[in-house]
Amino acid sequence: MAHVDFEKIEGILGYKFKDRHLLERALTHSSTGEEYSYQRLEFLGDRVVGLVIAQALFEKFRQENEGGLAKRHTALVQGATLTVIGQAHGLNEFIIFSNAEKEAGGHQNENIISDVVESLLGALFIDGGYEVVRDVILRLWGDNIETLVKAPQDPKTELQEWVQARGLPLPVYQIVSRDGPDHAPVFTISLTVQGFEPIHQEGASRRAAEKTAARKMVKMLKKEK
Incomplete structure (x- = not known):
């Protein structure tokens, strides 16, 4: 069994697994070469979260029509939302990778994070049943379900819209360096917005570094308001 701080992740989820091998499988990326990975549990978790969110919306928004419910549902189960939730609760830090995938920035890969959130929910459903996974989803999603x-x-x-709304030039992204081996490159980029301190950010790809830098810049700009 891989070294995983099971008690810590169970504390985040608010549930103690009866079968920790199932929890380990939900966290295991295919890059490890293990005979099992999280992909089948991800398939199940995708369906589970869809049902739980649909039920929650049906109960909370009793006057809303089908179109309104569908719009809310889509927003709440999209990969981008799952990624934000996974990062907000630190679930991405528990994913089990090969060394190469870890060095390539796997813990910050947004697609992987959203997949693992789903696989964890699939594991919760198998280990604890519908009511358990429903309670966990409602707690992790929190106020997002209503808002x-x-x-x-x-x-x-978001950053581009922010600067345009204030009549500022568009943000400037530049590659500062590219280091590391071909299978695990590390890009360093700089992000500049006129009138503010530039941000330097590393990432496993230029796109990943730019997105992380933009997220940090948006957070900084909101504090400046």
Whole structure:
């Protein structure tokens, strides 16, 4: 069994697994070469979260028509939302990778994070049943269930809209360096917005570094308001 702080992740989820091998499987990326990985549990978790969110919306918004419920549902189960939830609760830090995938920035890969959130929910469903996984989803999603009507915006788009609304030049992204081996490159980029301190950010790809930098810049700009 891989070294995983089971008690810590169980504390985040608010549930103690009867079968910790199932929890381990939900966290295991295919890069490890193990005979099992999280993909089958992800398939199940995708269906589970869809049902739980649909039920929650049906009960909370009794006067809303089908179209309104569908819009909310789409926003709440999209990959971008799952990624934000996974990062907010630190679930991505528990994913089990090969060394190469870890060095390539796997713990910050947004697609992997959203997949693992689903696989964990699939594991919760198998180990604890519907009521358990429903309670966990409602707690992890929190107020988003009532307030989120569209998926979280791409941080680069959000930053661009912010500067345009204030008549500023567009953000400037530049590659500072590219290091590491070909199978696990590390890109360092700089992000500049006129009138503010630039941000330097590393990432496993240029796109990943730019998105993380944009997210940090947006957070900083909101504090400046």
